[in-house]
Amino acid sequence: MEDCFETLISSYLDTKVGIVADFVSxxxxxxxxxRLFALKEQNLLKAAGIGNVAKLTHNAEIRSDEIYWLERNNNNEFENQFLDQMDAYVSYLNRSCYTGITGYEFHFALFDKGSFYRKHLDQFKDNSSRQFSMITYLNQNWQPEDGGELCIYDDEKVQKVAPTNRKTVFFKSDELVHEVLETNKARLSVTGWLRRD
Ligand SMILES: O=C(O)CCC(=O)C(=O)O
Ligand SMILES: [Fe+2]
Structure with missing residues (x-):
């Protein structure tokens, strides 16, 4: 597991966008x-909001995905396995880079066909807790014509990341503007943020 942590961190240090192809087994x-499809069946996914909790708004012109928060007290074996892996990653990151991360939050996200998320930064203007953004994709057999790329903007450079199965992307939440291009089929992920509170 530490090999994939190291790949994620060293690619982040080299290019500001850490990527590893096989973060989860x-x-x-x-x-x-x-689990994500079961949550969908049970109508447990909710329209994602924009901004901080106190002034959360829903605007389908900015983002049109649906989410569900992973929580230990959901008592789901596989959510917990994912969170265990995050605990290990945070501890590795803090040990190797002195990042001082104190917590995290993760949600499942489902972008149905035709969904997108326009350009934004992940850190809120009124709360700087979110330090790093981390997205793990869950899309088997994703093809270029399926669209749904994550586009990350850094000055003149634009990096397009295809949301292929098991890939994880890692970048600073206050630094890189990014967007999700319209997807041509259902696009699944676990998205979250490492926090310093
Ligand atoms: O799914 C992605 O590739 C990015 C999602 C995102 O930018 C967000 O949820 O803030
Ligand atoms: Fe984002």
């Missing part, structure tokens, strides 16, 4: 996909 990815 195939088994865990499959269980998380099943």
């Amino acid at each position: 195939e088994e865990l990815a499959q269980h998380l996909i099943d």
Whole structure:
């Protein structure tokens, strides 16, 4: 597991956008996909909001995904396995880079066909707790024509990341503007932020 942590961190240090192709195991990815579809079936996904909790607004012209927060007290084996892996990652990151991360928050996200998320920064203007953004994709057999790329803007450079199964992306939440291009089929992920409170 530490090899993939190291790949994520060293690519982040080299290019500001850390990427590793296989952050979660195939088994865990499959269980998380099943969990997300089960939540959808049970109508437990909610329209994602914009901004901080106190002034959360919903605006489908900015983002049109649906989310569900991973929580230990959901008592779901596979959410917990994912969170265990995050605990290990945070401890590795804090040990190797002195990042002082004190917590995290993660949600499942489902972008249905035709959904997108326009350009934004992840850190809120009125709360700087979010330090790093981290997204793990859960899309088997994703093809270029499926769209849904994550586009990350850094000055003149634009990096397009295809949301392929088991890939994780890691970047600073206050630094890089990014967007999700319209997806041509259902696009699944676990998205979250490492916090310093
Ligand atoms: O799903 C992605 O690739 C990015 C999602 C995102 O930018 C967000 O939820 O803030
Ligand atoms: Fe974002």
